[in-house]
Amino acid sequence: MCQVGEDYGGPGPAELQPKLSWRGCEQKCMKCKEGLPVLIIRAGDAFCKDCFKAYYIHKFRAMLGKNRLIFPGEKVLLAWSGGPSSSSMIWQVQEGLSRESAKRLRFVPGIVYIDEGVVCGQSPEERAKTVTEMKLILQTVGFPYHIVSLEEVFNLPTSVLQPVSQGPRGSENTYKEAVDGFIQQQQQQQRVPEEGGREAVLSDEQIQEKLRQLSTQDPVGQEEVTGDSLPRPAQIMALMTLFSSVKTLTAREELLQTLRAHLILHVARVQGYSKVMLGDSCTRLAIKLMTNLALGRGAFLAWDTGFSDDRHGDVVMLRPMRDYTLKEIAFYNRMFGVPSVFTPAIDTKAPEKASIHRLMESFILRLQAQFPSTISTVYRTSEKLVKAPRNGDAAGAATARCLLCMCALDIDSADSATAFGAQTLEHLAQKPSPAPAPPTGASGRPCCAQGTRLQQDCCRDTRPLSEREEPRASFIEQLCYSCRVNMKDVGLGEAGDPRILV
Numbered sequence: 001m002c003q004v005g006e007d008y009g010g011p012g013p014a015e016l017q018p019k020l021s022w023r024g025c026e027q028k029c030m031k032c033k034e035g036l037p038v039l040i041i042r043a044g045d046a047f048c049k050d051c052f053k054a055y056y057i058h059k060f061r062a063m064l065g066k067n068r069l070i071f072p073g074e075k076v077l078l079a080w081s082g083g084p085s086s087s088s089m090i091w092q093v094q095e096g097l098s099r100e101s102a103k104r105l106r107f108v109p110g111i112v113y114i115d116e117g118v119v120c121g122q123s124p125e126e127r128a129k130t131v132t133e134m135k136l137i138l139q140t141v142g143f144p145y146h147i148v149s150l151e152e153v154f155n156l157p158t159s160v161l162q163p164v165s166q167g168p169r170g171s172e173n174t175y176k177e178a179v180d181g182f183i184q185q186q187q188q189q190q191r192v193p194e195e196g197g198r199e200a201v202l203s204d205e206q207i208q209e210k211l212r213q214l215s216t217q218d219p220v221g222q223e224e225v226t227g228d229s230l231p232r233p234a235q236i237m238a239l240m241t242l243f244s245s246v247k248t249l250t251a252r253e254e255l256l257q258t259l260r261a262h263l264i265l266h267v268a269r270v271q272g273y274s275k276v277m278l279g280d281s282c283t284r285l286a287i288k289l290m291t292n293l294a295l296g297r298g299a300f301l302a303w304d305t306g307f308s309d310d311r312h313g314d315v316v317m318l319r320p321m322r323d324y325t326l327k328e329i330a331f332y333n334r335m336f337g338v339p340s341v342f343t344p345a346i347d348t349k350a351p352e353k354a355s356i357h358r359l360m361e362s363f364i365l366r367l368q369a370q371f372p373s374t375i376s377t378v379y380r381t382s383e384k385l386v387k388a389p390r391n392g393d394a395a396g397a398a399t400a401r402c403l404l405c406m407c408a409l410d411i412d413s414a415d416s417a418t419a420f421g422a423q424t425l426e427h428l429a430q431k432p433s434p435a436p437a438p439p440t441g442a443s444g445r446p447c448c449a450q451g452t453r454l455q456q457d458c459c460r461d462t463r464p465l466s467e468r469e470e471p472r473a474s475f476i477e478q479l480c481y482s483c484r485v486n487m488k489d490v491g492l493g494e495a496g497d498p499r500i501l502v
Helices: 049-067 084-097 124-141 150-155 172-189 204-212 233-244 249-271 282-294 298-305 326-336 356-370 374-383 391-395 419-430 471-476 481-487
Strands: 075-079 108-115 145-149 191-193 199-201 275-277 316-318
Touching: 049 084, 049 326, 075 084, 075 249, 084 108, 084 326, 108 124, 108 249, 124 145, 145 150, 145 249, 150 233, 150 249, 233 249, 249 275, 249 356, 249 481, 282 298, 282 326, 282 356, 282 374, 356 374, 471 481
Parallel strands: 075 108, 075 275, 108 145, 275 316
Antiparallel strands: 191 199
């Protein structure tokens, strides 16, 4: 039998690999053909430092310019987690707004950070230290910022679960007209009256100095969504109880993503932001696409992985970093000193098979190591997905939406040969059958005994049938197939009230 550590004299795994001659000293930058390369992104794609920076910035600008969804003067909220991808996104926006830029970005940015330390195992001291590090970086950036704790989900209004209808913004001509009007408005604002009645034009340095004098904290509605102190202990205990009642790590990750999306949407609406930028990279979106397929969200892949996500109506989610791989982001942040803050995630130190998210991530990254075109192939597939309208959308009628993810309900009949039909049949099979009515003159069933709790379908229960339905059952009926599967592993507290999630 084979023994551990025994030498059989054969070639090892490293010796089986073909030895390739490294031509780093002979290669030149593939763009300028003069500088020495400092990194190789893909096979044969060698860049010097200056050309890599120009290539990186051009990717970001091209993604925004190709889609043309951000109009001049719009308020755009940047969702920042402290990680490398979202940090690089903020630095690209800051680079585009600086006076050294050839073509400046014309929107008004703001930053939101969601503190998730309570569900990621951080102590109050560690959470306070992390928030302090975040504030130091945010103050350096100079954009208005909002720091929101995850516990604030218990204070969200029910309107966050209702999409707001938004009409079409306009065509390409409308976008060009908006750009021309914004430039004329900026030129008029740069002129200030002098003492002699004449007008002087402010220089770019003077404009930047006036912007630095502005406060980075937005005072409008600030107390409604954020605060410097930690949340109340009651909210912390309620959130910890909710996540501790979830049976699987997969359901916990999906629940955390849902609550995070609700908080970001609420901050955007309260503060008047019409667009939200997310820092999802190409690598992360490829993993997310395969994960969502496994979770039964195939009908919503165009919204979950596309550049724009307009499911909320008035607030559109954008993913400008979707063309960057994690390798490119890591090289850029290291070479140009982009700061980031490490915070533990909910799946930190979890085994590979602990959740569908971890398993799919490990599968994609291992496949990418053996076949370098894996992530790009999956990503290009996601680009071909189209947001096909449903029958209700095509007819102009209101479409029922999932209460958690806000996507259109993939409703199907109960007796259909689909996964949704199987879910509905299983739910109907679990409903208890009503007990027969007692005969005339009987003293009553055991459920009617004195001192016992009023049970469902009890003869003493005089409420209408619609009011006697379980709150969990009525809540489940308003969810899509994927959210129904996840909610099986989520406990709704002692009272069984589903409103704890919303």
